[in-house]
Amino acid sequence: MKVAYLIKYGPANTAFDIREGEKPQPGPNQVLIKVDAFGLNFADVMARLGLYKAAPPIPAILGYDVVGYIEACGTEVQNKKVGDRVTALTRFGGYAEYAIAENEVVFPIPASFPLGVAVALATQYSTAYFLSHMMANLQKNDKVLIHAAAGGVGTALVQMALHKKCIVFGTCGSEEKIAYLSKNGVHHPINYQKNDFEEAIRALVGKKGLDAIFDPVGGKSVKKGFRLLGAGGRLFTYGVSSMNQDKSVFGKIRILVQFGIYHPLQFLSNSKGIIGVNMLKIAEQNPEKIATAMAKVIQMTEAAILTPHVGGEFEIARLAEAHEFLESRKSIGKIVVKW
Numbered sequence: 001m002k003v004a005y006l007i008k009y010g011p012a013n014t015a016f017d018i019r020e021g022e023k024p025q026p027g028p029n030q031v032l033i034k035v036d037a038f039g040l041n042f043a044d045v046m047a048r049l050g051l052y053k054a055a056p057p058i059p060a061i062l063g064y065d066v067v068g069y070i071e072a073c074g075t076e077v078q079n080k081k082v083g084d085r086v087t088a089l090t091r092f093g094g095y096a097e098y099a100i101a102e103n104e105v106v107f108p109i110p111a112s113f114p115l116g117v118a119v120a121l122a123t124q125y126s127t128a129y130f131l132s133h134m135m136a137n138l139q140k141n142d143k144v145l146i147h148a149a150a151g152g153v154g155t156a157l158v159q160m161a162l163h164k165k166c167i168v169f170g171t172c173g174s175e176e177k178i179a180y181l182s183k184n185g186v187h188h189p190i191n192y193q194k195n196d197f198e199e200a201i202r203a204l205v206g207k208k209g210l211d212a213i214f215d216p217v218g219g220k221s222v223k224k225g226f227r228l229l230g231a232g233g234r235l236f237t238y239g240v241s242s243m244n245q246d247k248s249v250f251g252k253i254r255i256l257v258q259f260g261i262y263h264p265l266q267f268l269s270n271s272k273g274i275i276g277v278n279m280l281k282i283a284e285q286n287p288e289k290i291a292t293a294m295a296k297v298i299q300m301t302e303a304a305i306l307t308p309h310v311g312g313e314f315e316i317a318r319l320a321e322a323h324e325f326l327e328s329r330k331s332i333g334k335i336v337v338k339w
Contacts, residue, residue: 063094116310309333
C-alpha cells in the first residue's frame with residue numbers, strides 16, 4: 001500500500017515521502033479501513049514541525065481521522081461488517097491507503113456524506129461536541145467566546161453554541177473570515193489582527209464577563225480570556241497553535257510564560273476555572289465518551305442541524321500544499337486529502 005511518511009521535521013515541501021508500506025492487520029477489537037481520504041488537523045502541522053510530543057518518532061505516519069470502507073474486522077468485532085462505509089478516529093496512521101482504528105471509534109455513515117464532511121465529524125465535530133455539550137454544558141443565553149472560529153473545530157463550536165441559543169463571540173484573523181463568521185451567525189465577530197479581543201469584548205459585556213471560552217491558541221490569549229470570565233465562567237484550552245509563531249526554544253518558553261501562573265484560590269474566590277482538554281487522552285482512556293459524541297454529531301448532521309464546511313480538497317500528490325494552506329491560517333473549515 002502507499003503511505004505518506006513524515007521523514008523530516010520542517011517545511012511541508014521536504015517533510016513527506018510517499019512510498020510503499022506494509023498493509024496493517026487488525027487486532028481482535030480493531031477494524032482495517034480502505035481509506036478514501038483523510039483529514040488534516042493543526043496537530044498534524046505541529047507534529048510536522050517537531051512540536052507535538054505525542055507524535056511517534058520519524059519516519060512516522062500522521063493522521064487522526066479517515067473515511068473509507070471496512071476491509072477487515074478483528075475477531076471480537078461484532079457490530080461492523082466488511083463493506084461498511086465509515087468515518088473513524090486513528091491514533092496516527094491515517095496518512096495511508098489502509099488504516100487501523102479501534103472498533104469503539106469507527107462509525108458507519110450515510111453514503112450521502114461527502115468525504116470532507118465525514119472526516120470533519122470524526123475529529124473536529126466530536127471535539128466540539130465533547131467541549132460544548134459534555135464539558136461546558138452550554139445553556140441558553142450563555143455568552144461564549146470561540147477562538148479560531150473559522151477553523152474546523154471553531155465552525156463546529158459556533159454551530160453547536162447557536163443551536164444551544166448562546167450569544168456567540170468569535171475571533172479570526174482576516175476580513176474574509178469575518179464575513180464567514182457573520183454568515184454563520186456569529187453575533188460578535190472580531191478580527192484579532194485589527195482589534196484587541198479582550199478590549200472589544202469587555203466593552204460589550206461589562207463586568208459580568210463571559211460564561212465559556214474555547215481556546216486552541218494558548219499563550220497570552222488564555223491569560224486575557226481568564227480575565228474576561230464572569231462568575232461561573234470556564235475556559236477550555238485544547239491547543240497551542242501560537243507555538244507555531246516562533247519555533248525557537250526562547251519562543252516556546254515565551255509562549256508558556258504567557259499562559260500565566262494561577263493558584264486554586266483564584267478559581268475558588270472568583271468562581272471560575274481553566275480546563276485543559278486533550279482528545280487523544282480522552283480517546284485512549286474513555287473511548288465511550290468519543291463514541292457518544294460521534295453518534296450525536298452524525299445524528300445532528302443527518303438532521304441538518306450541523307453543516308460541516310469543507311475548505312479544501314487536495315489529491316495526495318498535493319499533501320505538502322494542503323499542509324502549507326492549513327499552516328498559513330488562511331483555510332476555513334475542514335481540509336481533506338484524497339487518495
